[in-house]
Amino acid sequence: MNSLKLTTKKENELELRLTEPYKKEVVPKYVNADGDICLVGEEIREHGQVSVFVNGKPICSSNWYEWAPYYNEHVGAWILFGKAAVDEQTKDAVVEWLNKIREDGTTPEAVAFLNKEKEKEVKKRLAEAHRIVAKAEAQRDIPDKEEARRRMRIYNEINNEGGYGYVPYIYSREEYDEAKEIIRRYNSDTCNN
Numbered sequence: 001m002n003s004l005k006l007t008t009k010k011e012n013e014l015e016l017r018l019t020e021p022y023k024k025e026v027v028p029k030y031v032n033a034d035g036d037i038c039l040v041g042e043e044i045r046e047h048g049q050v051s052v053f054v055n056g057k058p059i060c061s062s063n064w065y066e067w068a069p070y071y072n073e074h075v076g077a078w079i080l081f082g083k084a085a086v087d088e089q090t091k092d093a094v095v096e097w098l099n100k101i102r103e104d105g106t107t108p109e110a111v112a113f114l115n116k117e118k119e120k121e122v123k124k125r126l127a128e129a130h131r132i133v134a135k136a137e138a139q140r141d142i143p144d145k146e147e148a149r150r151r152m153r154i155y156n157e158i159n160n161e162g163g164y165g166y167v168p169y170i171y172s173r174e175e176y177d178e179a180k181e182i183i184r185r186y187n188s189d190t191c192n193n
Helices: 088-105 108-138 145-159 173-192
Strands: 004-008 013-033 036-054 058-061 070-074 079-082 084-086
Touching: 004 088, 013 088, 013 108, 036 088, 036 108, 070 173, 079 088, 084 088, 145 173
Parallel strands: none
Antiparallel strands: 004 013, 013 036, 036 058, 070 079, 079 084
């Protein structure tokens, strides 16, 4: 699994070699506080390197963060590792191989850490959605986006004479509906798990 050999549509032999094993792991996070090195928690660290060969000749070496392919319209092909232009079928095979490498190189601690971070993000989004719903329901009414902007502009023109100053935020129907949808989606995901 340390290399992948493919033949492209143009009959070129494309070989990818994992020259530094990929690993995603949890490591201590340090910061430099004006010369004092302080441990502030944990973070994810990823490392790994792939070398690309075409017809046996080295083309490039690429670190893990350069592994995402992108489509170049001028060339009319997918670009791998910033150098190799390939067709979609070859790109799909390479992406599948890279995903397998990433899956195999991710430690269980990293998976647990990422799940915990995702859970924190979900709680944060839910709290923000609940806050928006509560603020919107506390308003006299919940106008559409254009009406909310118009009311805030009028408030600014009257109370701040068109200048800068405090303008109370008016939540729109669209923001309210989006927050309700976030609450519904995350609550249904919680019930299903």
